[in-house]
Amino acid sequence: MGGLSERAVRIGSGAGYSGDRIDPAVDLARRGELDYLVFECLGERTTASAQLARQADPDAGFDPLLEARMRAVLPWCAGKTRVITNMGAANPDAAAERVAAIAAELGNPELRVACVTGDDVLHLVSAEDAVSANAYLGADPVVAALRAGADVVITGRVADAALFLAPMRYEFGWAADDWDLLAAGTVVGHLLECAGQLTGGYFADPVSDPVPELARLGFPLAVVRADGSAELTKLPDTGGRLDRLTVTAQLLYEVDDPARYLTPDVTVDLTGVRVEEIAPDVVRLRGARGAAAPRELKALIGRRAGFLGEGEISYRGPGARARARLAGEVVLARLDGVHGLVLHEPRVDLIGCADDPAAEPPEVRLRVAARTASESDAALIGWEVETLYTNGPAGGGGARRSVRPVLELDPVFLPRAEVAGAVRMVGEPG
Incomplete structure (x- = not known):
């Protein structure tokens, strides 16, 4: 990996959306020497659609590829790599129970699975035609699940970058109000959250921006240290490219104000972020700054x-x-x-x-x-x-x-005091 520090946490991106490819995640689980593999699978409409599925079937409402992904990666993750994902969608409890059952079928009944709930806030909205209302939780409940010993954490609507920030906070003991460190970790999460986009997938153009071997596009991983410094890379012998251009394009993706990128955990100033190529397919990040998190949490009402x-x-x-x-x-x-x-x-x-x-x-x-x-x-x-x-x-x-x-x-904003994440370990009372 070109001189990357051994005293670091290695976090891989296993998916960038619900229907994403599975084989690049398996490759990361098999060869990436990961501490964490994160599957980010919820889009803005995905949770609302999942709520409709759950209304039709109380046992449904989680990601349709949950089982296929878990069967593919859990054998490679056992004993070395923890998995975090928002594939619970509208039904993280049922998803967590299913993952525990899959682990038992695969010969690992001791796997500890946690589900994170509390994002469903339909009871707080007054719209009569609403079918869903989900708040964007931050990293706190995922950190709590890791502290409880979870090998796999299944969430509903947790902010994309927070899925990646949580293991950094847990491993390094970052305080929930150390804004610069939280900003640095959130930037890493924001870059990893769309998987193959970072390694050239959404960037590729055969004329202006060629990307090699798109058919074998590798998903990215980050090597993060306690001071918030990080390198982004991908596995050798995989397709794609990871350089200053692909990273910068993803850095600005879905960002309204780069000086005030609002997340549930921290308000991030991206304007000082510097992207440095230090080796082929290895990029170093520095310069993120943070300020206090917003007083309210964003929620989306589906009608x-x-x-x-x-x-x-x-x-x-x-x-x-x-x-x-x-x-x-x-x-x-x-x-x-x-x-x-x-x-x-x-x-x-x-x-x-x-x-x-x-x-x-x-x-x-x-x-x-x-x-x-x-x-x-x-x-x-x-x-x-x-x-x-x-x-x-x-x-x-x-x-x-x-x-x-x-x-x-429709977006709404709710006081933080009205939204509380909760953690339940499968096999233990809620």
């Missing part, structure tokens, strides 16, 4: 917002653009004149058309989509697209239709 109906069909050959455009007009006319639908945010897209209106594309894909109040109304959109098969224009084929519920999210 039902109707249904999205979609239909697609392709037209090929001479006049494909004109036929696809006419088809879209026909669908909208029937949705209005025959069905009398009220459409919200309707779209008619001609996919495959060049900007030049004189250029005749060989094939055009028509997409008609809109949001409606009811599922049955949304289904009519795709149905009307499909009926173009025999009702014209000529030459339509490859129709596809779908309907799915729409959730909209």
Whole structure:
């Protein structure tokens, strides 16, 4: 690893979103000599969708890849690497019980699994149409779970960077108000939280920003010391790149004000962060500064917002653009004149058309989509697209239709005193 200090904590990023690849995480668990492997799998809408799944089935509501990931990495982590993840989503209790059962099936019944709850604050909001309300917890309850001896920590909505900050606080004994150290750790977590984005995945462009061996993209890891200094790297013999450009791009990702990056644990000033390449695929970080954490915690309220109906069909050959455009007009006319639908945010897209209106594309894909109040109304959109098969224009084929519920999210801010994380060890009373 190019002279990286041995007196450090090694933290690997196992996922950057719910549907992420599994094999790079296995590679980190197998070869990374990690102290911690962190799976960050919750997006803004993921928890709200998971709450709907839990309402339909009380035993559901956690990440659909939880079992596959745990079966893949736990054999490599046993006895050496602790796992932290927010794959509990809307049901961390059920997720933790499932992980404990998987560990027993794999021959490790002594594995200690903790679940972190308290982010579900639906009882605190008054919106009648709300299906979910989840606050962004900080590192505190994850630290408590590690202190209780957890080998695996399953959380719900914990802030992305806090999942990575927690093991630093636990290992180094950082105080909950040592703002500069918390800022340094949060910067590391912010960089690791999206996994392959840091090693060039979201950065890659074959012309301006080539990234080698994208098909074998390796996920990043950090080597962190007690003073907050850190190096970021990836495993040798993996694809991707990790350098000043990829790190800087990720540093500014989803950041509104770089001088006041608000997290549940600390307010981070990113403006002084320096990124130094010290070896191939090894970057050193320094210069983060911190101030007191916000007095309130952000929460997202998920509301039902109707249904999205979609239909697609392709037209090929001479006049494909004109036929696809006419088809879209026909669908909208029937949705209005025959069905009398009220459409919200309707779209008619001609996919495959060049900007030049004189250029005749060989094939055009028509997409008609809109949001409606009811599922049955949304289904009519795709149905009307499909009926173009025999009702014209000529030459339509490859129709596809779908309907799915729409959730909209609204942020609110809650006093910290109203939100409390809790920890339960599987097999022990809550």
